[in-house]
Every structure is written in structure tokens, then in C-alpha cells.
Amino acid sequence: MPAQTFDSRRLVGVHAERVSDVSSRDFPGHYPGEDHSWNLQKFKKNLKVKIQRLSKHSVDFDIVGVDASIANAFRRIMIAEVPTVCIEQVYVWNNTTVIVDEILSHRIGLVPLNIDPSLLSMKADIADTATDRDTVVFKIDLTCERNPKAPKGSTNPDELYINHELLSSHIKWDPVGEQEDIFAGQRPGPTNGNIVLAKLRPGQSVSMELHAVKGVGKDHAKFSPVATASYRLLPHIKITQPIPPQHAEKFQKCFSPGVIKIDPRTQEVSVDEEKVRNDTVSREVLRHPEFADKVELSRVRDYFLFNVESESAYAPERILLESIKVMREKLAVIKVAAEALRAKSTAVDNDVMMEDA
Amino acid sequence: MAETVEKIKLLKSSPDLSAATYQIHDESHTIGNSLRWMIMKNPKVEFCGYSVPHPSENVINIRIQMYDNASSVDALIDALSQLDKVCEAVEDSYLASLREGKFERWEERY
Numbered sequence: 001m002p003a004q005t006f007d008s009r010r011l012v013g014v015h016a017e018r019v020s021d022v023s024s025r026d027f028p029g030h031y032p033g034e035d036h037s038w039n040l041q042k043f044k045k046n047l048k049v050k051i052q053r054l055s056k057h058s059v060d061f062d063i064v065g066v067d068a069s070i071a072n073a074f075r076r077i078m079i080a081e082v083p084t085v086c087i088e089q090v091y092v093w094n095n096t097t098v099i100v101d102e103i104l105s106h107r108i109g110l111v112p113l114n115i116d117p118s119l120l121s122m123k124a125d126i127a128d129t130a131t132d133r134d135t136v137v138f139k140i141d142l143t144c145e146r147n148p149k150a151p152k153g154s155t156n157p158d159e160l161y162i163n164h165e166l167l168s169s170h171i172k173w174d175p176v177g178e179q180e181d182i183f184a185g186q187r188p189g190p191t192n193g194n195i196v197l198a199k200l201r202p203g204q205s206v207s208m209e210l211h212a213v214k215g216v217g218k219d220h221a222k223f224s225p226v227a228t229a230s231y232r233l234l235p236h237i238k239i240t241q242p243i244p245p246q247h248a249e250k251f252q253k254c255f256s257p258g259v260i261k262i263d264p265r266t267q268e269v270s271v272d273e274e275k276v277r278n279d280t281v282s283r284e285v286l287r288h289p290e291f292a293d294k295v296e297l298s299r300v301r302d303y304f305l306f307n308v309e310s311e312s313a314y315a316p317e318r319i320l321l322e323s324i325k326v327m328r329e330k331l332a333v334i335k336v337a338a339e340a341l342r343a344k345s346t347a348v349d350n351d352v353m354m355e356d357a
Numbered sequence: 358m359a360e361t362v363e364k365i366k367l368l369k370s371s372p373d374l375s376a377a378t379y380q381i382h383d384e385s386h387t388i389g390n391s392l393r394w395m396i397m398k399n400p401k402v403e404f405c406g407y408s409v410p411h412p413s414e415n416v417i418n419i420r421i422q423m424y425d426n427a428s429s430v431d432a433l434i435d436a437l438s439q440l441d442k443v444c445e446a447v448e449d450s451y452l453a454s455l456r457e458g459k460f461e462r463w464e465e466r467y
Contacts, residue, residue, distance in 0.1 A: 036398070047446055049451045051451070052461065058465070070394070070440075070443060330387075334381060338433050341367065
């Protein structure tokens with residue numbers, strides 16, 4: 001693979017004690033005689049979005065050619081504004097466990113549910129009456145008992161007692177109205193059934209009704225669909241002078257594994273363009289006087305390496321799409337308001353003109 | 358329920374709206390910074406900046422000043438449509454990459 005070259009204007013310099021050229025300057029009027037006004041064709045030509053890795057819970061993708069403000073908007077929306085469904089109200093009929101009601105309710109609220117948020121509508125006000133369109137009801141009924149068949153002398157609670165742990169799998173769906181049909185594809189419940197919510201001893205019991213609603217992460221972090229949603233900039237390493245063969249291995253060890261290649265025959269040192277993204281840009285190389293003037297470290301300002309881990313009903317590859325949807329809805333709402341403002345201001349202008357005439 | 362608040366409120370402005378501050382309700386840095394960037398890409402804009410006046414108030418203020426007495430509302434509306442196009446382009450490009458399927462698939466271990 002040929003060495004990737006970037007326009008020096010796209011690079012954020014990383015030096016021993018400081019960083020340079022941090023902000024983007026691609027605005028009209030900044031560079032004399034150059035056109036930096038908005039151009040959709042040019043943007044589309046430079047834009048590159050590529051998925052790198054995908055698993056059941058996470059996705060890694062690159063977005064190249066957008067400004068940090070846009071990339072950051074997507075990241076912020078993924079964390080705080082993509083809706084999910086979580087238990088929000090807990091009606092405690094009985095709770096004789098050692099965990100007090102409010103702590104247990106809080107723990108239950110944090111359990112991730114497998115309900116596709118697009119199947120529910122958001123409650124306008126949390127105090128509104130619950131309907132089958134906006135609320136999913138769950139129940140918990142658990143009583144701990146002594147196990148009559150427990151082996152004599154056993155000290156293992158699993159053998160001594162029945163139901164001595166309240167697990168997330170004990171949260172049972174109670175379909176209401178049309179929900180049996182709406183959720184026919186997948187029965188609502190926790191994504192993970194093995195979360196211990198409380199420990200019980202014989203005679204203790206829990207009886208609760210739980211109401212799950214749709215919400216967003218900015219109201220409460222339990223509604224956030226992601227465990228992490230982050231980006232970093234692509235590292236860029238430029239070797240400006242050849243590295244002497246006797247120092248090749250030491251040079252290689254200054255970077256993350258695989259980032260620096262050494263030609264086995266000539267001992268020539270080069271950067272692996274495929275693996276350079278794994279570098280941490282630790283700046284270790286700049287601590288060694290023999291290398292300090294032979295290498296330039298930087299990051300590419302518009303090359304975003306996203307990592308998103310889903311911890312909700314969304315498949316990981318869907319989360320960016322949902323965030324874009326939220327962003328476009330926001331823009332549409334603001335645009336309607338701005339157009340109303342424009343209509344109002346031009347109407348006022350016309351009135352004034354008529355008065356003058 | 359509380360009475361509905363306006364999404365955009367006009368704060369200090371010149372009579373022809375060539376320079377104006379808009380207060381957008383229920384928005385944050387998410388929209389503020391990306392909108393400011395897109396407005397600044399307009400060559401008719403002399404100045405654009407945004408702020409979140411107070412963390413407990415759920416609003417952002419956007420100040421736009423135009424050259425040659427052009428309308429700042431027009432610049433705002435243009436930027437909103439352009440940002441929508443950006444979102445659309447990223448979405449299309451992402452979906453194309455997803456459909457193409459040329460990426461590593463792996464399994465997490467617990």
C-alpha cells in the first residue's frame with residue numbers, strides 16, 4: 001500500500017509538549033483567493049464513510065471529510081438523544097427484602113430491555129395516563145422458601161433455598177391491549193437475564209408492577225442506547241530522515257505493535273499505513289534525542305475513527321442511523337420555526353411600507 | 358401543562374435583521390456548534406458565534422452578522438437545509454458501506 005499523504009492543512013501537529021493547528025480554518029475569507037464556501041458536490045466528493053469492524057454489540061467505522069462539529073453532533077446524539085425503552089415507574093406492593101424500595105427500584109430501572117423503541121411512542125408528559133401505545137408493563141412476584149429436599153449439612157444457598165436471588169429474568173412481561181400483536185416478533189424482557197437485583201432469604205418476598213416508557217439519555221443515563229460512543233482522529237506518522245539500521249528496533253518499540261515495519265533485508269524502517277490507526281500517539285519517540293528530529297507526529301483533523309458499543313435493543317450498526325434521524329428531525333423543527341420568523345418579519349416590513357404610502 | 362414556548366426567539370437585532378441574535382429553545386452544543394460551522398461557511402456572513410448562556414437554561418444563543426445588509430434569517434435557513442444535506446450524505450454513504458459488507462465481523466467474548 002502506498003504511503004498515505006495528507007494535505008498539511010489537514011494535520012493537527014503533536015509535539016513533545018504541545019499540539020499545533022488544532023482548529024479548522026476552512027472558512028471563506030481565511031485563505032486569500034481561495035473558495036471555502038459551502039459546496040455540497042465538493043463535500044460529497046471528499047466524504048468517505050466506511051465500516052471497519054462489526055460484532056453483535058459494537059461497530060467501528062470511519063467518517064472522513066466532515067468537520068469536528070458534525071462528528072461531535074452525531075456522537076452527542078448517540079449518547080443523549082437516541083430514544084430507548086426503560087423501566088421508569090415501579091409500584092411496590094410488597095418488598096420484605098433487605099434492599100429498600102427506592103434502591104431496588106433504581107436497580108430495576110437500570111436493566112437494559114430488548115424492546116425496539118420504534119414500536120412505542122414517547123409519552124408527552126410522564127404524568128399522563130399510561131396506554132398500550134406508550135407503556136410496557138412488567139411484573140415481579142418472587143418469594144424465597146426453604147428447600148425441603150436440601151442435602152443435610154449443606155451450606156450452599158443454591159441448595160438450601162428456592163428463589164434466593166431476584167434476577168432480571170424474573171421481570172415478566174404483562175401484555176396490555178394490542179401489545180400481544182405489536183411485540184409478536186420478540187417478547188419484551190431484559191437483554192440479559194442474569195443480573196442479580198437482590199438476594200433473599202426464606203420468608204422474604206417481592207411483588208411489584210413495573211412500567212417501562214420511552215425516553216432519552218439526557219433525562220437519565222439509563223435511557224442511553226450506548227455503553228460507549230466515541231471517536232478519535234487518525235494518527236499520522238511521517239519519517240523525515242532515514243532511521244539508522246542499528247536503531248530500527250528501538251524506533252519500532254516507541255510505537256504500538258505493528259505500526260512500524262522493518263524490512264528484514266535492508267533494515268529499512270517504514271510506517272504500516274493499514275495499522276497506523278492502532279497507534280496511541282504516545283510521543284515516546286520524541287523523548288529519544290536520536291529520533292526527535294527524524295519524525296513528525298500528527299493526527300488528521302477530519303478523519304474520525306468511531307467506536308460505538310450498543311447496550312440496548314438497537315443493533316450496533318443502527319445507532320448512527322438513528323442519531324442521523326434525530327439530528328434531521330431537530331433541524332426540520334428549527335427550520336419551520338425560522339421560516340415562521342422570516343414570514344413574520346417580512347409581514348411587518350410590508351405593513352410599515354403600506355403605512356408610509 | 359406549561360404554555361408552549363417558541364422554538365426560536367429573536368433577541369437583539371438590527372431592524373433589517375442583517376445582524377441578529379436568535380435564541381433556540383431546547384437545543385445544546387450539538388446543534389449550536391454544527392450550525393455555527395455551517396453558517397460560517399457562507400461567504401455573506403461577517404460573524405457567527407453561539408453560546409449556551411447558562412447550563413441550567415435549556416437554550417442556545419446564535420449571533421449572526423451579515424455583510425451588505427443581507428438577511429441573517431436567510432443565512433440561518435440556508436445553513437439548516439445544508440446541514441440536512443450533510444446528514445443525508447453521511448447516511449447514504451454509511452448505508453452503502455453497510456450494504457457492501459466489506460468489513461471484519463467478529464464475536465465478543467464475555
